Amino acid sequence: MTEAAKVAFSQTNFGTVDWVIVGVYLLISVAIGFYVKRYVSDMATYIGAGRKVGTWLGVATMTGTELGLITVMYMAQKGFSAGFAAFHMALIAGVATLFVGLTGFIVVPLRKLEVLTIPEYYEKRFSRGIRVLGGVMLAFAGILNMGLFLKVGSMFIVGITGMSSEGEALKIVMVVLLLLVLVYTTMGGMISVILTDYIQFVVLAFGLLVATGIAILSLGWDHIFVTIGEQMGEGGFNPAAEGSAFGWEYILWMIVTAGLVGSAVWPTAVARALAMESTQALKRQYMWSSVSFTVRFMLPMFWGICAYVYVMTSPEGADLKALFFPPVGSGIEPVDNLYALPVFMGRLLPPIMVGLIAAAMIAAFMSTHDSYFLCWSSVITQDIIAPLRGGDLSAEARVKITRIVIVLIGGYVLYWGMFYKGGEDIWDYMAVSGGIFFTGAFVVLVLGIYWKGASTFGALLGLLSGFLMLFGLAPIQQAVGLRYVNKAGEMVESLSSAKLGLLVIAFAFAAMIVGSLIVPDRESKENEKEGSKS
Secondary structure (H helix, E strand, C coil): CCHHHHHHHHCCCCCHHHHHHHHHHHHHHHHHHHHHHHHCCCHHHHHHHHHCECHHHHHHHHHHHHCCHHHHHHHHHHHHHHHHHHHHHHHHHHHHHHHHHHHCCCHHHHHHCCCCCHHHHHHHHCCHHHHHHHHHHHHHHHHHHHHHHHHHHHHHHHHHHCCCCCCCHHHHHHHHHHHHHHHHHHHHHHHHHHHHHHHHHHHHHHHHHHHHHHHHHHHCHHHHHHHHHHHHHHHHCCCCCCCCCCCHHHHHHHHHHHHHHHHHCCHHHHHHHHCECCHHHHHHHHHHHHHHHHHHHHHHHHHHHHHHHHHHHCHHHHHHHHHHCCCCCCCCCCCCHHHHHHHHHHHHCCCCHHHHHHHHHHHHHHHHHHHHHHHHHHHHHHHHHHHHCCCCCCHHHHHHHHHHHHHHHHHHHHHHHHHCCCCCCHHHHHHHHHHHHHHHHHHHHHHHHHCCCCCHHHHHHHHHHHHHHHHHCHHHHHHHCCEEECCCCCEEECCCHHHHHHHHHHHHHHHHHHHHHHCCCHHHHHHHHHHHHC
């Protein structure tokens, strides 16, 4: 980072009082983890909170989990780079969640079966082997998916507090945040997660409204829209317009990922559904959560838009414009636009308020990490280790193994965040890495639940199809020639993540249907014979 960038990043209103606010909040979160440890007795309590979560607590905790700091950062990045056109993702998420709430699509059948995880359903519907394979793919994709959460969250803290983005500051923040999350998640499990998520929901709601109001008052409502129109044209408002950063392929891909998968298939959301006290409460939870699922995308996108307007037009942000958008041909490397939001907030918000917002964002960071750690570790314990051991693990042993796995995942997240070098946006990285699991899982769940002819062999082919999503990761694309630098020095992507994802889902559906027809389950054959006799 240049000297000018270091000076620009250090200009923040974050001070000593703000550090105290953040410190007190973190101590409260850790104390909750230790306090509820006494209530953890078995896996149903540890990862499912005893299935006693009511509608409103379910709405709050689902919002707390899904509105993580990683969500704020990658959605702000989309708003910063694409303007109001990015709002289509928020609308899709809200409509799809409402659809799931009204119909019970996928989640109600899972809750009726009283399973704790999606792979557990695979065994009930197909076989233990499919459960283990599903567990491996879910754990692999999920852990890979959250690999950048820690780094991106730490980038926010570094940016809003005015620390240097180079040297040891970022690494120190990563380690401290990770240790805090690991302590209270391993101690209290889902009970700890739900209690802290509820507190974080309250803090987040306050922080979201205040930050949005200050941004609008500071920049001017009309000025925000006018600037996006002048700088981005129609593509800044219409995701299907020529010159937009999206297009129809991307919109269709979002219907799957941000919509149906995000609400009905993604394990951290499904974990809340499976912890609900009844299917009626589950449906109400999803219907109300459709509002928060829209807001969790739209508000961070709006903040990113405000950060863009501030950088491009505000006299106070003139030094930042040269950092994020250096002159063409200058040879200067632009600063990662993930820093745009925290630097903007650090300058915009007054003392004390910036501390409260930082606490809210750390709350968002922790609420996502605790749920993800618990989700992936429980899958490894319940759907890989326990079935391979013949299911003879005691409740105490399962809880202990889950805690150990949480710590191991934490070590991976720290390593991956420090060393992964990819060229894609954070959201696109998450859609691709998560797609290793959800492209196949979506197909297997839909056909397994709603088509009696789905077979074990078909499910095997459907799940394995998800590995094709690996070709969407930037390093692999570069290795096989799908991403390269042309003669003009521009990065060219010959197969977009959206196109790849749609192709993989179509392939998975075809593979599972054909596989089920070619090799039907024996039980299905016997049922067909009995049906023909009668």
